Structure formats: C-alpha cells, structure tokens
Amino acid sequence: MKAIGIAAALLVSAASAQHFQRLGTCPTLGCVFPPDQADFLAGQYFDIRLEVHAPKNGSEVIGLPPDEKFTFTIAKGDGEAVPVTEFFKIEEPKMENWTFTWYEDLFARDAKTPSVVDVRAKAYRRLALYEPGEYTATLHYNNGSTTSATWIVRDLAEERKAKNIILFIGDGMTTNMITAARLIGHKSVNGKYQTTMQMDKFPVLGHQMTHSIDSFITDSANSASALYTGHKSTVNCLGVYADSSKNPFDDPKVETIAEIFTRLTGGHVGIVSTAFIADATPAGLTAHTRARSEYGAVVDSFLNGITNYTWTEWDGPDVLFGGGAEQFYSPELGGITYQNKTYYDEFANKGYQILQNRTSLLAAPSDERALGIFTVSNMAKWLDRNVYRDNLNQSLSPTGDKSAALDQPGLKDMTLKALDILQTRSGDKGFFLMSEAASIDKMMHVLDYDRALGELLELDDTIKAVVNKLNETDCLKETLILVTADHGHGFDVMGSVDTQYLAAQNTDRKKRDAIGVYQNSGLSQYQNTGNLTYTDSNFPRNWDPRYTLFQGLMADPDRRENWSVRKDGPREPAVELEEDSDDYYANSEDGEGGILLNGTLPVENDQGVHSLTDVPVFAQGPCAEIFAGVYSNIDVFFKMATCFGLARGEAPAEK
Amino acid sequence: MKAIGIAAALLVSAASAQHFQRLGTCPTLGCVFPPDQADFLAGQYFDIRLEVHAPKNGSEVIGLPPDEKFTFTIAKGDGEAVPVTEFFKIEEPKMENWTFTWYEDLFARDAKTPSVVDVRAKAYRRLALYEPGEYTATLHYNNGSTTSATWIVRDLAEERKAKNIILFIGDGMTTNMITAARLIGHKSVNGKYQTTMQMDKFPVLGHQMTHSIDSFITDSANSASALYTGHKSTVNCLGVYADSSKNPFDDPKVETIAEIFTRLTGGHVGIVSTAFIADATPAGLTAHTRARSEYGAVVDSFLNGITNYTWTEWDGPDVLFGGGAEQFYSPELGGITYQNKTYYDEFANKGYQILQNRTSLLAAPSDERALGIFTVSNMAKWLDRNVYRDNLNQSLSPTGDKSAALDQPGLKDMTLKALDILQTRSGDKGFFLMSEAASIDKMMHVLDYDRALGELLELDDTIKAVVNKLNETDCLKETLILVTADHGHGFDVMGSVDTQYLAAQNTDRKKRDAIGVYQNSGLSQYQNTGNLTYTDSNFPRNWDPRYTLFQGLMADPDRRENWSVRKDGPREPAVELEEDSDDYYANSEDGEGGILLNGTLPVENDQGVHSLTDVPVFAQGPCAEIFAGVYSNIDVFFKMATCFGLARGEAPAEK
Structure with missing residues (x-):
C-alpha cells in the first residue's frame, strides 16, 4: 500500500490549503465565483458563489460586522446591470454563514497565530450563459465596496468537425x-x-x-x-x-x-x-x-x-x-x-x-x-x-x-x-x-x-x-x-554516469568524477531491440547498462543518487527516522554506492514536486491545426468543444 | 575579465576532448567523414576525410601495421562503385600520418594509461553532390575490412519562397x-x-x-x-x-x-x-x-x-x-x-x-x-x-x-x-x-x-x-x-521562496520551510509595469520582491542558494579554495543567508552544464508551416535552405 501512502501524504499536506492566502481567487473582501476573467462555453452549466469576508483579527481587519445585505448584479455588454435573480429568472437562495482560519505567512504559522474570517455567502445553482460576449458581474458589499468580474462567453461555431x-x-x-x-x-x-x-x-x-x-x-x-x-x-x-x-x-x-x-x-x-x-x-x-x-x-x-x-x-x-x-x-x-x-x-x-x-x-x-x-x-x-x-x-x-x-x-x-x-x-x-x-x-x-x-x-x-x-x-x-x-x-538529462566508476570511489567528491558531460556523455547505452515480454515496441533491452543517464529532478528531498535502475520496485528516496515526525532524510537503503545529496524542499516532503513549465500538445486529425502555437490549458477545452461543436447560442426549449 | 575566464575554463575542459571515445564519429578502425547517415543540400560544398587507425596498445590492438593502401569508392544509388578520384574527377591527395592518444575510461585516466593510435589519412577538398538521392561511400582497409557510409542528398525545391x-x-x-x-x-x-x-x-x-x-x-x-x-x-x-x-x-x-x-x-x-x-x-x-x-x-x-x-x-x-x-x-x-x-x-x-x-x-x-x-x-x-x-x-x-x-x-x-x-x-x-x-x-x-x-x-x-x-x-x-x-x-521553476523567512532561519533544514510549492507558490510578485530606463516593454519592475521564484538548474557545482537577485553583477556560485586546483567549493560570498547545497558535477566545474531536452522553434512568415512538428536540429538548415531555394541539382557551368 506504499503508493497510497505516498499519494495520501501529498494530499494531506495539500489539503491544509488555506495557508498564506485568505482565499486564492479573492484578494478583496468581496468574492465572486466564477471570478474576473472567467471564460465560458455558450450553454455550459455553472454555479455562482458569492462571499463577503469580515476578518476578525490580523492585518485585514476593517472593523465592520459581516455584511448580510450584499447584492449582486449582472450586465450583458454595455447593457443595464440587473439583479442576478432577474437576469437568470431564479429565486433568491438563503444566506449561509461560516468562519475559517488561515495563516498570513510562515512567521504567523510558526507563532500559531491564525487569522479568523467571518463569512456571509450565497450560491446560485446550475445556470448557463448562451449569448456570446462580455458580461459584467458585480458584487456590492460593505456599504459601497464592489467586486467586479468580467465574464466572457466565447463565440464558437456550433458545427461539429470531429466525430x-x-x-x-x-x-x-x-x-x-x-x-x-x-x-x-x-x-x-x-x-x-x-x-x-x-x-x-x-x-x-x-x-x-x-x-x-x-x-x-x-x-x-x-x-x-x-x-x-x-x-x-x-x-x-x-x-x-x-x-x-x-x-x-x-x-x-x-x-x-x-x-x-x-x-x-x-x-x-x-x-x-x-x-x-x-x-x-x-x-x-x-x-x-x-x-x-x-x-x-x-x-x-x-x-x-x-x-x-x-x-x-x-x-x-x-x-x-x-x-x-x-x-x-x-x-x-x-x-x-x-x-x-x-x-x-x-x-x-x-x-x-x-x-x-x-x-x-x-x-x-x-x-x-x-x-x-x-x-x-x-x-x-x-x-x-x-x-x-x-x-x-x-x-x-x-x-x-x-x-x-x-x-x-x-x-x-x-x-x-x-x-x-x-x-x-x-x-x-x-x-x-x-x-x-x-x-x-x-x-x-x-x-x-x-x-x-x-x-x-x-x-x-x-x-x-x-x-x-x-x-x-x-x-x-x-x-x-x-x-x-x-x-x-x-526534469532533464545532463550527461551520463559511469556507474561502475561511481561505485568504486570512496568519497562523494570523487564519485562526482563519474559524471560525464558534453562530449563525455557519449551515446545512449540502452538498446531498443530484443526479447522483452513486450513485443514489437521501442523499449530499452538493457535497463542496467554501465553508462546510465545523468538525470534528475530539481526539487528534491534528501536522497542518495546512484543513477541506476531500481530492480526491487519503485524507488523510495527519503524516509522518516521517527514515525509520523514529518521529518524526512535520505533513505539509507536507496541509492547504494551513490552520492548523498541534500534536498531543497521543506523536510516534510518525501518526494519531488511539480513545476511551472509549459507542456507540449501534439495533435492530429480533424481540427488539429487549431492546436498550434502557445495557449492556456483552458483553451484545450475550448478547442475540443469547438471540434465537437458543443457551443449553444440559445437556451433549449422548456421541457 | 571574469566572463572570459569562465568561458575559457569551459573550453579548456572541453578541448581535452579525446577522452573515453577513440574518435566519436568512428567506432571502427576505418573512418569516413562525412560519416554514415549524413545529409547534404544538393550543391553544398564539403570535404572528405579518410582515416585508418592502428591502435598501438589498449583494448583495440589488432596486430596490424598502419594500412597505407586503403581505397575509397562512391556509388550513386544502385550504380557501380567507382574510385573517389574518378567519381569527382579529382587528383589523389598525398598520404598524411600522425598519432593521437585517448583514455578508454575513467579508470584508465586515473591510472594515466592512455591508448595510442597510429593514423594514416587522406583528405579530398571542396566537393559537392548535385543529384538528389542516396550515395554509398566505402572505405576498404586492413586487407578486407570496410566502413560504409550512406550519404543522402535531399531532394528539395529550388524555388525561393522567402526573400x-x-x-x-x-x-x-x-x-x-x-x-x-x-x-x-x-x-x-x-x-x-x-x-x-x-x-x-x-x-x-x-x-x-x-x-x-x-x-x-x-x-x-x-x-x-x-x-x-x-x-x-x-x-x-x-x-x-x-x-x-x-x-x-x-x-x-x-x-x-x-x-x-x-x-x-x-x-x-x-x-x-x-x-x-x-x-x-x-x-x-x-x-x-x-x-x-x-x-x-x-x-x-x-x-x-x-x-x-x-x-x-x-x-x-x-x-x-x-x-x-x-x-x-x-x-x-x-x-x-x-x-x-x-x-x-x-x-x-x-x-x-x-x-x-x-x-x-x-x-x-x-x-x-x-x-x-x-x-x-x-x-x-x-x-x-x-x-x-x-x-x-x-x-x-x-x-x-x-x-x-x-x-x-x-x-x-x-x-x-x-x-x-x-x-x-x-x-x-x-x-x-x-x-x-x-x-x-x-x-x-x-x-x-x-x-x-x-x-x-x-x-x-x-x-x-x-x-x-x-x-x-x-x-x-x-x-x-x-x-x-x-x-x-x-532549468525549471517549482514554487516560490519567502526570502525574508529564509534569511531569518538558522539551520538549512529549517530554511527549507521557506520554499512554497503547489498552492503555497502563490502568484508572481514581480510586476511588469513601471518606470524602468527601458520603456514600453514587459520587464519586471521589482527584481527583488520578498517572494521570489524557487528555481534552479539540475546540474550544479557546490553552491549556496538564496533565490535572490545578485545586485553586484553576475553570480559566481563556486570558487577554488586554492588557485589552479580545479577543485571548486561553494563561494562563501555568494548566496548570503541561503541553503548550502552540494553539487553533482565533477568538482572541477564552477558552473552548470547543458541538457538533453528538445528546444522549441517558433516560426512565422513564408514557409513557416514547414517548421511544425518534431525534427532534428539539422532540419532547421534544410528547411531554411528550402525557403531560400538554395538546392542546386546541377553543377554550375565551368567558368
């Protein structure tokens, strides 16, 4: 169950999320979701959530009680702003309230001084915008404050191009x-x-x-x-x-x-x-x-x-x-x-x-x-x-x-x-x-x-x-x-490793000589043909050559690297010395003969983390040409929806 | 002159190149340059170099004297192989000879036991192939050994599409x-x-x-x-x-x-x-x-x-x-x-x-x-x-x-x-x-x-x-x-760094808490507007925010990382403790308040090295469409040559 353990560890640390930002998508004290700059497919269902925050302590206190009289309007283009209930022809939902806490920074976390926020909120469920164009959604709160969100319904063809x-x-x-x-x-x-x-x-x-x-x-x-x-x-x-x-x-x-x-x-x-x-x-x-x-x-x-x-x-x-x-x-x-x-x-x-x-x-x-x-x-x-x-x-x-x-x-x-x-x-x-x-x-x-x-x-x-x-x-x-x-x-590969030389050296500084860069990288020692159980395919035949790849991640826990295949199953680079201590060190049973390397991640991490880089999109078939160039990940949805012709410029007739 | 010093250091280490491969492009004892699989633009000038290697010691010794009677033929497609002098209508050049040494691996380098190779060689200068198609160039040496190279002259349009x-x-x-x-x-x-x-x-x-x-x-x-x-x-x-x-x-x-x-x-x-x-x-x-x-x-x-x-x-x-x-x-x-x-x-x-x-x-x-x-x-x-x-x-x-x-x-x-x-x-x-x-x-x-x-x-x-x-x-x-x-x-970015918190901690393990990953990365604290001397452009206004990028390379010398801008000029991450020792340690004057990290590169490196990754090509204008997809770097030349219409299927008339 090790894999689950690892996944769970990641999620637990990620689930204690409200650190260091009160609420990520809401820098002001009045929150509109979907937020400013949201894009919609015409006819796509969505909910609206409104929140008004009243900080009870910390740097954001403004001395007002939680606002229970906030209002919310929507305008299409340059049109008149009308109350949301009128715009969508829906009933006003009931007011909700709760509190939550967060830490303003790492110093506050160490001092155990959370900030507490009192919230009043409403939600409007299963709505849709059909007409392409810009909408302005505005939350009015705290006697004159406003949070405005520009929503864009993209103007996409309804014709289907890919089956x-x-x-x-x-x-x-x-x-x-x-x-x-x-x-x-x-x-x-x-x-x-x-x-x-x-x-x-x-x-x-x-x-x-x-x-x-x-x-x-x-x-x-x-x-x-x-x-x-x-x-x-x-x-x-x-x-x-x-x-x-x-x-x-x-x-x-x-x-x-x-x-x-x-x-x-x-x-x-x-x-x-x-x-x-x-x-x-x-x-x-x-x-x-x-x-x-x-x-x-x-x-x-x-x-x-x-x-x-x-x-x-x-x-x-x-x-x-x-x-x-x-x-x-x-x-x-x-x-x-x-x-x-x-x-x-x-x-x-x-x-x-x-x-x-x-x-x-x-x-x-x-x-x-x-x-x-x-x-x-x-x-x-x-x-x-x-x-x-x-x-x-x-x-x-x-x-x-x-x-x-x-x-x-x-x-x-x-x-x-x-x-x-x-x-x-x-x-x-x-x-x-x-x-x-x-x-x-x-x-x-x-x-x-x-x-x-x-x-x-x-x-x-x-x-x-x-x-x-x-x-x-x-x-x-x-x-x-x-x-x-x-x-x-x-992740990247920077050269090769002579694993035999690496293992034969006695100090970490000498072991580093086993790394070959530029012309000393040489050629790949992995072979792509031979008698694997998996046939007709391009996989290495030899996963354990003397000269392996000098490869790695950039954000790591403490670990020992020997750049060799783990024959006993997936690698476990870091372990706790004391159970549940959330304090990980290099696993002494991993990376035999390798170089001991200190990590850069907070010590409660036993594994690497994701990175910023844009990722590639390869496309072929009908519509493929619209996937060329550089764009946001949300555009992959809109491009797929375009190929399927899923935009709907008009609401369906009442059933 | 520091920058030159760095460049020179890189080049000196790179210039002592004949390590660990006798001659990279020639795994056999008979060498043909351009080697097997070389591509040519029709009409492009090139030289041919032939070498026959007689190893005098080491693992490759075969007990033959240097071959001075090697011959070289070229065949177009399925046509007859003819001597190179006949094929190109050129004179036979004079024989050259020299020796060189190399190390077979790191153990041989440590033991100072180079392998010596006696060479006989010829060169044919300023030739060109005009007719598109496959050519087979064959070196015959050592009484029956051959090295064959397939050369491909690409069939490209001569019409110019880009001015x-x-x-x-x-x-x-x-x-x-x-x-x-x-x-x-x-x-x-x-x-x-x-x-x-x-x-x-x-x-x-x-x-x-x-x-x-x-x-x-x-x-x-x-x-x-x-x-x-x-x-x-x-x-x-x-x-x-x-x-x-x-x-x-x-x-x-x-x-x-x-x-x-x-x-x-x-x-x-x-x-x-x-x-x-x-x-x-x-x-x-x-x-x-x-x-x-x-x-x-x-x-x-x-x-x-x-x-x-x-x-x-x-x-x-x-x-x-x-x-x-x-x-x-x-x-x-x-x-x-x-x-x-x-x-x-x-x-x-x-x-x-x-x-x-x-x-x-x-x-x-x-x-x-x-x-x-x-x-x-x-x-x-x-x-x-x-x-x-x-x-x-x-x-x-x-x-x-x-x-x-x-x-x-x-x-x-x-x-x-x-x-x-x-x-x-x-x-x-x-x-x-x-x-x-x-x-x-x-x-x-x-x-x-x-x-x-x-x-x-x-x-x-x-x-x-x-x-x-x-x-x-x-x-x-x-x-x-x-x-x-x-x-x-x-290189990549994996999160953010609270540089203020980093500086305030006393141990490296505690300093690692300053790293924020996933949702704790937050948003970019760099601003893209403002009054730089450089106007009308997208550059950060503030290069020294409290929350910087948790970024880095993967192949490093020893160094101290504080993820903050170097205000005094380009960074110098590693230094020698003793001049000309080729033994680099983290520069104590660099990365104040940061985390001390051990490198993975051989200790004579004072800087990072290149990596394997494919790199992007962005194209616009006439011919841009042929730069889509994945290809070799040499194809950039052929695609540019195509856009310029530089292929020449026939030799120019004699002047």
Missing part, C-alpha cells in the same frame, strides 16, 4: 522527458534517429500554460479541470471553484466536456488510467469537489454523476478502466467506499461487465459497458510488469482477497479495448476517450526516472497502436487525437 | 525558461495573462532535437553548425567534422547557410550577438575549425572567409555587432588577435564603419557595412544596463583603453540597426540575419537565473520590435522569422 476525440494525458510529462524517453527507446546512428516516437510524427505542436488560478504551480486536479471545463481553479479542486466553506461538496461547479458532450449529443465516454481510478485526472471528468481526496464520492460520480444538487444527468461512461479496487470492493474486505457500498455491485446492477485481470479484459465483449479494475491502488508499472516481474508479488488483487494482482493489463491493452467498446457502442454518436499514463508523474515524484520513462514509452506505444487501429478501421480521419500533459515536473 | 530570413537564437533557451520569463514579465489576472510573449504569438511551433553526433549533449559550437550546415558534429566543432589530427584547421569542412546563400544568390548577411563576437553561435556562420577557442581565426573568417584552402569566396557580412573587442584592438593594447593584426583596421580597410558605443550605433548611416564592437568580452546584461548600472564600471571599453564601456547597446538596438542596414543594402537580393541572445546561456551557466531571464525578456522584446518594424515597412510578409535555441539547460 471522436481521444485525449491522451501523460501526467506530468514534459518535453524534457519525451527527449529522454526517445534517447533510451530509439536507436540513433551518427546523430540520426532510425525510429522516432509516435508523438514525434504528429503534424501539429502546441504548448499549453498549466498554472493554477491562484498559484503558478498546479496539481493534477485543477489542471485536469482546466483541460476538461475551460476554467482554471485552485490546487486539489475538481470541476469547482474553491469557496471558503468547510463542506467539500458545496463549491460552485462548472460543467465538464464529458458532461456537455453526453448531454448535448448523446456521445459516448471512456475513461482509462493507470492510476487508482479515483485519482485526479480521471476524476476530473465527472467529479465536482474541492477535495480530490474524496475518493469514494469520486467513484460514485463516475456511475451516478452529481446527486446532491440538480446538475447534468449522467448515467456512467461506456468504459472505466484503471486501478484503485479499494474504492470498489466491500468494506468487509477492507474496502473504503462511498456510503459503504460495494461498487462492483453498483456498476454490475447498472449493466456493466466487471473485469479484474488482463485475460478477462482481452476476452470481454465489445458491445457491453465495462468496468475494469485491475489492482488495489495504482497499477503496476511497465518496468515491473515486463522486466522485474517479481515485484508484482504483493497483496493487491482487485478482488480484495489479498492475493497478488499478477495478471494486470498495461495502458495499451486497456486503451485498445476501450476503443473497441466505444467504436462498437457509439455508432453515429461518436465518442470521447481520455487515456492517462498516470505513473509518469507518480514515478517522477519518487525520483524513479527509469520507471517514469518506461511509462512514457508505454504511452507512446499505446498511441502508436491506437493510430494503427484507427487506420485499419478507417476511423483515423474522423478522430482528433491529442497528446498532452497536465503539468510539468522539473 | 529574407531572420533567425533568432536564444542560446540555451528552453520552453521552461520561456514560461518563467513570462511569469515575471507579464501580468496575469485569475490565471489569465493580460499580455503574452511575442514568441507566444507565433502561429507555428516545432521542437528540434539538439544532440551531437557522438554525444547526446551538445555545446553551442556544433549545435550552431547543425543549424547552419545541416551536419551534426562533435563538441567544440564549427563547420567541420572532427578528425583526429592535431591541426585544428584541417578538419573536413561543410558549407554554411551564410556561405551558400551569398555564393548562390548574392544575398546579404548580418550577424548580431550579445556574446564576444568570436563565440560559437556567431562564429558558426563563417568559421571552419574543430577548436571553437581559436577566436582570432574566427574573427578573420568573418572578414575574409577560409584562406588556408580553396573554399567559398567570402567578403564579409554587412553587419557584425557584438562584444569581444580583445580580438580587434592592437596587441599593443593587450589585444589577442589573429597574426597580431588590428582588426578594427582590417575591417575599416574593407570599407566598414567602426562603431564602439550605442550612441554611434544609433547614429550610423544605413547604407554602409558596419562593424560594431561594444565591449571587451561578453556584453553587459540587460539587468546591469537597466537596473544595476553601477556594475558597468569595469575596464571593458572596446577601444582597449581600460576605461569603462558605459554606453553599450542592447540586443534590440543592435538588431534594429542591423535590419536597417540589411534592408537598405540588400535590395532585391534579400538578407539572412542571425541575432543571438547569448547570455541566456551564459547566465544560466553561473546559476544567475535573474540575469538569464532578463536576457530572455530582452530577446522577446527585440522580436516584438523587429516584427513591428517589418510590419511598418511592409516587409513582414516576405520575411521568415524563426526563434529557436541551440540546446537546453536543465
């Missing part, structure tokens, strides 16, 4: 990593690659900016939401803007591409990930919560959509494949599920076939909806499934019976079967498939570069297989294929 | 750095940038792979040559393949885009850089040597081209602007020049106006050729020219009189004047302009992130000014503009 979209997400995948994966997986002669990555062959390239709304570094939750909804949000949020209330399920929602596509066109949806399936990237397609760690509720949303408010009707995807069995099997077996239900049964009751290993996946009929859950926690990595198979001997069976999950599929198996089912079932309606190589990020987090690059090569191999399959069935020309990432991870 | 090409090179500039520069130079509201970089606005984006021919990490010399000639080479090489002889001027040459463009079309050439002008990126356009450190000869090649062999006639560029006055002023003043000449005089004698400060640059007439040399060594950085101007008080006057070079232009001034001169002088012939922001790389090398990002913002500002100027003169539509880099540098 299908396949969105590949390499979680945390940067250009730097793609370059490194090419170097170990593809053969070069005198500087000329004899084969290249499938994504290298895509005709259109773009870059997307991944920053969060209130922070320039994102996590996988709100970056997924940006890609899926066209709205940036804050760390840990899925399909909502974060408000300041304690309830993780009442934050103002925005509709996702999966929801809109299904609601408007009846199109079919598939979701595939090598993560536990409740993880952020798959979750972002159906969940609406400010806490990505509400895994049970995420799984319920896959099947039932949003049930606590009136929202887009959702009856489940055609395909849901991944890990994370602990949110599916019975609590009697140790399952951690929503309302203590057994979700294998819930899915079966709705007509899903339940698949729990690669053999049944490959044999499954393509005309039935399918839930495939192949392990507890994250799925096994390509390197362990194909090279170091002994590492599969863990009690991770998706049945919950504590046996080993030895027969796990890879991303290619899952994605090709998902494609079969979607092609068979969607008919003229078309489909949207999201396929995620999740452990590129997860393995970069733990500085396990070999496993991360193996996952990246598996993603590329999956893309190759999908392109070939679509070509065979003549569907390639009606399918937009996108390959992108949700955020970066500060 | 002008402007090639901007951000030396060492990666996507990660562009993202960081955007973050400090442009304002964002709720995650939406209110302005973006000029390069963000380019419609076409590509990635180019930068690896060297015999190493996966490149330097700026051979990567420049790849961009300019379509031939990858080895570290330190300019416009040649490296042979094993001691003479740095006899290596087999390949013709550059500047040479071909001028020879075939009479087009005009401009060269602009913020480096000392003999540095690799500008040098690559006219120099042909395996030692980039032959600065004097490089400067002579700018003016006179290649003089030791018959080669493309070259009469100097229209514009040559940059630093590096020590290669121009008289040796009596301390100049270090080719054949002890005074190159200001040499240029003036050929009709160049000589410019030595910004004032004279701006006032210079646009109808005369111009040499502008504005400082000894590398030019002052944007940050020092505009914010910390006291740092200009050094004895760096380009006259050599030891006064200060206070009135230095920036990249924008130089590039706009270069454009004026080229537009005025080139008429219908068109021009090729290379403009380099050299100190992005130079400042990344010394971990001076602020200065590096300042240079990147200046590059972007220059591109903006050039686009605007071309638009005003209606030349935008006939000018292909490219923005790219020659290689990467492992």
